[in-house]
Amino acid sequence: MYDTGPRTLPHAAGIGYKAPHFADLRADPGPVKWLEIHAENYMGDGGRPLAQLRALSEHFPISVHGVGLSIGGETALDADHIARLKHLCDWLNPASFSEHLAWSTHGGAYFNDLLPLPYTDETLARVVTHIDQVQDALGRRLLLENPSTYLAFEETTMQEVDFLAEIARRSGCGLLLDVNNVFVSAVNQQTDPVSYIDAFPLDAVGEIHLGGHDEDEDEHGAPLLIDAHGSEVVDPVWSLYAHTIARGGPKPTLIEWDNNVPDFATLRAEAARADAHLVPA
Amino acid sequence: MDAHEFTTALLTPDAAPPEGLTDPAGRPAGRRFDVYRNNVTASLADALETGFPVLVKLLGQATFRQLALIHLRAHPPTSRALSQYGAEMPGFLDGFAPLAAYPYLADIARLELGIRRSYHAADAAPLTPEGRDPEALMALSPRLAPATVLLSSAHPVLSIWRYNTEPGAPKPQAGAEAVMITRPQFDPAPHLLPQGGLELARALDGTTTLGAALEATLAAAPRADIAALMTLFLGSAALTLSERP
The missing domain is CATH 3.90.930 (Outer Surface Protein A; domain 3)
Known part of the structure; x- marks a missing residue:
């Protein structure tokens, strides 16, 4: 339906790109076969960020991951922001473009977090309209990522899996399955993460995310996991990932580590661990 | 969900979460809402800290953090590119009475x-x-x-x-x-x-x-x-x- 460009993400491990790893990636990337960037960090006019990105894009397929589009927002998408995304995608011709099932703006203010939305017929229709608008503007298929959630809405009438599947069906978008988010949300909502994966439309998945989370608890002593991207992927998430690959086959898999960024050797080891699931034994 | 109510509560310390948000047992969301509030305020304060390293040094990190929290509640970002965040900081400081001696x-x-x-x-x-x-x-x-x-x-x-x-x-x-x-x-x-x-x-x-x-x-x-x-x-x-x- 949409031209995805000549490049696609390989069914191999990638990492979220951080500037301190520029030289390491050029010298010896090891199992790292592709990179993901946050679109909003490359919206300047020039300088080091764009120069580094240009240099890296000659060696790696790049995934552009937006965090600020506010697809789940109540109001119309920001035309200036779509134009900036289009400018970046036209310049870079990335192998993939993805965004989140979340909202982050209201009344002209940007909140820099992936805020939750209730799953209803009304929000479904709005998200589909917004995705249509983005895919038309960019001329690319979008992958939509499942969120980490910490609370529930009384007005919700649909399961998240059904909500995402219906969005993909109506808009033709793909999905980005964040396995850590599945785990975090399942613990926080006291549901079963394996059932979630089993119900997920894996055929629509163009990319998988893995990352670390923090552990806390709510005021009633119930576990409360927080999607923090600041540590290693935990064993239960690796198990859930193995289950996902066993069911859906290999997918491009990203190690997401955005805070307390470790040295490259640590990231390489995480990427190698994902890669072991993707290479036929 | 009312986005205005939601975002107002995000930027108001200690405000009760909006109605209709619950934990899995159907009780009010409580601390679960605070996760979003903390994500918003901490990430924006971090962005200001990264953007103004010499201000942080001059004021000390604890004081800058207090200033950042007041600032981000008065002036949340208008652009999703946080490299631009903080353009209102000079005008804010010009009018900020507690630091008028500097x-x-x-x-x-x-x-x-x-x-x-x-x-x-x-x-x-x-x-x-x-x-x-x-x-x-x-x-x-x-x-x-x-x-x-x-x-x-x-x-x-x-x-x-x-x-x-x-x-x-x-x-x-x-x-x-x-x-x-x-x-x-x-x-x-x-x-x-x-x-x-x-x-x-x-x-x-x-x-x-x-x-x-x-x-x-x-x-x-x-x-x-x-x-x-x-x-x-x-x-x-x-x-x-x-x-x-």
């Missing part, structure tokens, strides 16, 4: 914003004197490079900045300073502008020749050291011949 802080914020703006500005080939005959050079009409940023302060803004970023930099002395930030390749560098520097920078608009701009500079600032100005402007990548995009 009137130079707003200009430090302007300098740090200028360095950030320079860092992300468009690339442009710099004008250098190499291989050019001096007369031909004077006939060119360069403009300030996109990464060149000017700042004029009633305070010793660059001396304060250097004292807090460069080991062994001298103690700042009272007095006004004019600053030009340039970006030779990727790293912005601020320079103290000598007499006539601001006049020269403002005269170079891409239509005036370098020779005419220097004459105008001497007319406005008769004691300007033209040779020193040329060395600074042509040696620091301040100018370009490339067209505006």
